Amino acid sequence: MSAVLYAEELRPGAVFDLGSAKVSKEEILEFGRRFDPLPLHTDEDAAAESRFGGIIASGFHTLAVLQRLSVDTLFSRAAIIAGREMGSIRMRAPVRPEDVLHGTMEIVEVRARDDGTAVVHSRGTLTNGSGAVVLELEGTTLWEHRPPGGSGNGAA
Template sequence: MTIYYEDIEVGETDSFGSYEVTAEELLEFAEQYDPQPFHTDPEAAAESQFGGLIASGWHTCSMTMRLLVDGQFNDSAAMGAKAIEELRFPQPVRPGDTLSVQTEILEKSVDSDARGTVRARTETRNQDGTLVLSMISHVMYARR
């Protein structure tokens, strides 16, 4: 069943996903997109303020997006996001972490007869429940 704008309720929450972070993926992403030493060099990372390799925040965003697509957007009439606000990385993601996502619908607004926007809070947590990403997104959904 496809979820449309009208099917989404303000205050609704959902939790889903399980994404295992590997050192190989972390290094591959960092080498291509964010080649800072604490993302790409285990020895330099060990000497950094982080005490070891950590994922790029942009990689954390990408892993979160994967969880959102698999957990919500694939079964919906989502049409992409038009804004992200309050993007934060309160704690780093490390190799061996397992991530999951929680969402809360904050607001809805009608854009046109064909589309509405849903404002939602997304929180990504590791296996210990530690918050590693928080953001508020504005996602467009088709209307019935």
């Protein structure tokens, strides 16, 4: 059994559970100050006066949470070469301090190429503890096929 997940083992419709991550107020403030210094993400008083009624995570922070969950549970054992495209990013609901976000990754399409690679189209989703979708993302990645004579793990 191979520990590596290759492109041909992926099937459209397969859904990977990516696990969960809790987002703290400190993380929201730190990320906001460093990468997205809008008052909604960095200033508790200003954020309290906003339509959200308090600090919320930057959409980029939320994307980073999805990426971390994807790497920890899927990409770290995948024969992935590189990301190719992110598109259709939809931020559906605010992420608030202490939210626990749960991720899934669905395989939409696997398109083999002549060079021993495949383009994989997937859809990532994050939901909060109430089950509300906070983020949806579609993207493509480039994956390796199993080398000749190699065996896969049949995980998907």
